[in-house]
Amino acid sequence: MAKARYSIFSLLRNARDYHENWPRAWRSPDPKPAYDVVIIGGGGHGLATAYYLAKEHGIANVAVIEKGWLGGGNTGRNTTIVRSNYLWDESAGIYEKSLKLWEGLTRELNFNLMFSQRGVLSLAHNQHDLRELHRRVNAIRLNGIDSDFLSPAEIKAFCPILNTSPNARYPIVGASLQRRGGVARHDAVAWGYARAADERGVDIIQNCEVTGIRREGNRVVGVETTRGYIRAGKIASAVAGHTSVVAAMVGLRLPIESHPLQALVSEPLKPVLDTVIMSNTVHVYVSQSDRGELVMGAGIEAHTSYAQRSSLHTIEDMMAAIIELIPIVSRLRLMRQWAGIVDVCPDASPILSTTPVEGFYVNGGWGTGGFKSTPGAGWCYAHTIARDRPHPLNEPFALERFTTGHLIDEHGAAGVAH
């Protein structure tokens, strides 16, 4: 099933016949009656898991079952920020593993992920922010992850459009910068992993919703879907916002609640912003896409919801924040806004774990930080499924932490923005 490689030569070859004869990037097979592993959810996490199961563990009899289209959930709805500057050792471990994988992923998958390490700038606006920022920069460096402190003058030189006036309502008094952080093209992540997993024999089945999970005793044996029953040795959930819904199919209650998270883009403008700006205090994060749009996001809605809709008052708050930071955008018009459903754990850290139900695994609770973790989470999840026990990197993110009390409290550490 080896695929023709994408390259400058394949581009030229296909230009000759007006790009009408590109081969399909992956098959659309009918589901087989049985698989060793069925992964529920065809977003970045599910597809990455399938890819690493085949590549690292030699398990290729795998199906990825997606109720809509690939990457149509949170993979296609986030603001594409990638970074690994987390406070706690456990988080640093898994997010740095992820960032290291990102750094070689375009080449490995032979798919242009447009991964751009343009730096992620996190702003401090008051003395408390500043002390917290220093603590975080030092903790991150102790974990061997790059992190620099920038003074207001250095911030102005690094990102001139920021309003660094001391007379601003929320003056910028310092910032941390992770230069290896940046953005990637979200769709390409799903497509790149899909193509590479398909090449290794993984079946990707779209427009097929899992409606139930069958059990024999305490062991899962298969999934009911809108395209019939499929037997499965192991079942792994990778469904972002719907983790509680899938877990309820095996009678599990999880420490997870689902909330809408909004994002929006402005009309395109000439290049003005060549980094990612984050501010937890005025609460917005923004980068500029290759099309010139400013891509902005903020926090989750307080109430739980499964409606992928945005609401005006959240947009107003976000706009107030962005104009505070970058006054020159005050007359920009907004083009599109949307929302995704993120599932949040009480400690704002994910669950990447085996469960009390044999053969059933959970990857969820990533809250607002799932995109950046796609490669690392997929890599760890594949290990967990193949060996039936977690890798040391995701051992701290087990379900048991809510019973033992060993929570990984990233609320204060990551602030609210991801």
Next chain:
Amino acid sequence: MFLIECPWCGPRDETEFAYGGEAHIERPRNPDKLSDDEWAAYLFLRTNPKGAHRERWMHAQGCRRWFNVERDTVSHVIRAVYKMGETPPTDAEDKA
């Protein structure tokens, strides 16, 4: 964005209210006898349903009183509003 009918103040914009999470989670009556699993269930485990959800709201910018709401988490339609301690008015319908 939706309207919530406060039992004391009438219909008001969602932005006037604070959200209090899932309703009807009773504080353990015998906390000294609880196992770690039971504590975890009380503190952290939530139903998080896709559909009807009974939840607590507080009219933060009005009467500042707590009450319960049954809201659909997909359509955001509010099916019932009832005071703390009251039986959900939709209980009878659900059983019928």
